[in-house]
Amino acid sequence: MNATLTTLRDSSRFISRGGAFAWAGLALLTAIVLTAILAPLIAPYDPLAQDVVNRLMPPSSEFWLGTDSYGRDVLSRIIYGARVSLFVGLVSILIAMTLGTTLGVISGYVGGRFDAFVMALVDLMLSFPSLLLGMLVAAVLGASLENLIVAIAITEIAPFVRLARAPTLVLKEAEFVQAARSMGCTHQRIMRVHILPNLIADILVMGSLWMATAIRTEASLSFIGLGVKPPTATWGGMIREGFENILEAWWLAVFPSVFVFLTVLALNLLGDGLRDATDPKLRQRD
Structure with a gap:
């Protein structure tokens, strides 16, 4: 119990370094995530149920955002679409983050060649715009949830490679790494135990920012018919x-957007708040 309270207190303190915008982003994201999780409980109707009598109804007390x-x-x-967007964004970024x-x-x-x-x-x-690369991969693989995740993950791998490589070039020459190498630690252990933990904070912060890009890419690919069927x-x-x-039912495009x-x-x-929280200058002031 004490460990849990300590973890929550440390997390709250960490986010507080990011300022009001970090808290605002966390609150808004939490609301969206809870909406997606509780979709079966809060959605007023079945998202697949068709009612041609009430087609293209404008927003009203019965249909708050209208009908299609x-x-x-x-x-x-x-509400149910939030599940797809968040799932695709999270899983694709986790795959790209891990591989990249x-x-x-x-x-x-390793260096060298x-x-x-x-x-x-x-x-x-x-050299390819992320959306164009995603379109190429999705078009080759076909339209499905799994292929959409793979396509977006491929577009996000390269930035993570660069983000992880640059500090590794510096860390592999650091004294603590040299000491570990002199003690007989394997290369795998040095990378896993001594280098990776020094990168994980920046990786997670940028992952939250690039998840936004993944969600935009998912919406764009679905828009052109290369997303979930x-x-x-x-x-x-x-x-x-x-x-x-758009001319007869403006609400169909506006509200999802x-x-x-x-x-x-x-x-x-x-993401911006967490990036500020991990800034060494701000940590020194804390």
């Missing part, structure tokens, strides 16, 4: 349908 061209409740579909950080640490530690080859590959990946509710798919009916904006805003606020 099939008579499905927009609010319910947005591992490859970046190994590349920076291997490092040159990895960085050439990373530069090639970064209908009738599953996704924010990008709803925005696409909204543009098809607002939720994408709020989610990206929350992640950026939280």
Whole structure:
């Protein structure tokens, strides 16, 4: 119990270093996550239930955010769509973070031709806009939830490689690493125990920022038909349908776009706050 309270107190103190924006981002993101988790309890209607009698109904007391061209409740579909966006964003970033950080640490530690080859590959990946690269991968793999995650993860690997490689080049020459090497520690242990823990804070902070990019990419790919197949509710798919009916049903595109904006805003606020909290200058003032 005491350990739990200490952890919560330390976490609160850490986020407090990020200022009011960090707390605002955390509060907004928590609300969105809870909405997605509790979707079956708070969604007023079945997101897949069609009612052609009430198709394209504007926002009202019965349908708070209106209905789409099939008579499905927009609010319910947005709530369930949050599950897809958050799941895709989180899983794709975790995959990219794991693979990119591992490859970046190994590349920076090993050096030589291997490092040159990895960085050439990373530069090639970064030469493509993330959305374009995601479109290429998604188009090759096909439209599905699993392929969407893979496509977005591939677009996010390169930044993590660079983020992990740069400090590794410095850390591998540090005295504590040299001491560990002189004591007979294996290269794998040095990278895992002595180098990686020094990177993890920056990796997690940037991961929260790049998760916002992953969610935007998911919405964009779903918008052009390379995301999760209908009738599953996704924010990008709803925005696409909204543009098809923009003149007669403005709410179909506006409300999903607002939720994408709020989610990206929350992640950026939280990420910026955490980045400030990990700033050594700010830590010295604490």
